Amino acid sequence: MFAVRRVVVPLRIFLVLLFAILVVFQTLSLPGKFAYEARESPDQAYLRWPETAVSVFWVLCVQVVIVCTWRLLSLVKEDRIFSEGALKWVDAIVGAIAAAWLVLLGVFVYVGLVADDPGAPLLLLLLLVGVTVLGLLMVVMRALLRQATTLRTELNAVI
Template sequence: MLNVKWIVALLRVLLVLAFVFLLVMEFFSIPGDILHDLGQAPEAAHLLLPMLVVAELVMICFQIVLVCIWVLLTMVRKDRIFSDASLRWVDGIVWSFVAAWVFFAGLAVYLTAYLYLTPELRDPGLPLLLFGLTLAGAVVVLLMLVMRALLRQATTLRTDMEEVI
């Protein structure tokens, strides 16, 4: 079986790569793409600018999640994961996912309403995709809440076991 130190080290490398990827997307790729699209179709600014804002906010939420995971990995390595301190970092992950979901769901409602009110753009594909992604986001949020409850139970059990020993 793999050593936990190696797994934590590998995960940290991947977290750094993911963080750098999000920074590149946040500062270069997404704004550049949206600004290019605005140059091509300035009349679509009411659609593109909310998309830019939501994309930036969601990426910030994911960066917060990566930082929280980094701290939790430190706790795993030091065998302190089953503590009340770890619950605060899991709360950070949960609230970041909730915020990202709210931002994305708001954008999905806005875009779907716009598409529904514009007869020449009525295509069920994009609203269905937005609904599916919003649904998947809700599943992730609820899954994180269940994982937090499991961590709380494991922390309580470990505390009880330490008191007995």
């Protein structure tokens, strides 16, 4: 367990860094990118706000995962990861992934219907499969956490 605790501090540093970078993307880079694209391609300008909203939403989903991971790291540090309290944070991660997946599915369907080149739909399909795998992996991890929590509770009752 000592080795895991040694990783918590560097992981938290990188989580803060990642969160800060995502805030910059969410507030400056993504809206600016889509505004620039709207000016450069006026025939596609109607996509500016939907693209901005979807992109900012996906960044928000990642930020939710970061915050939940931070809380889970706190539980690891306090040696309370195998508790009912940890499950709500894992549920929030699964929820954020599911919400991002649903929006990604909608984007995939829309782009698949209007695209004249297979590149974008294939890239979106790759992302869709990747997010599906990530979401299902989190469901399995949640089940393992639930099982470990139950076993630890039973063990504590015996002791």
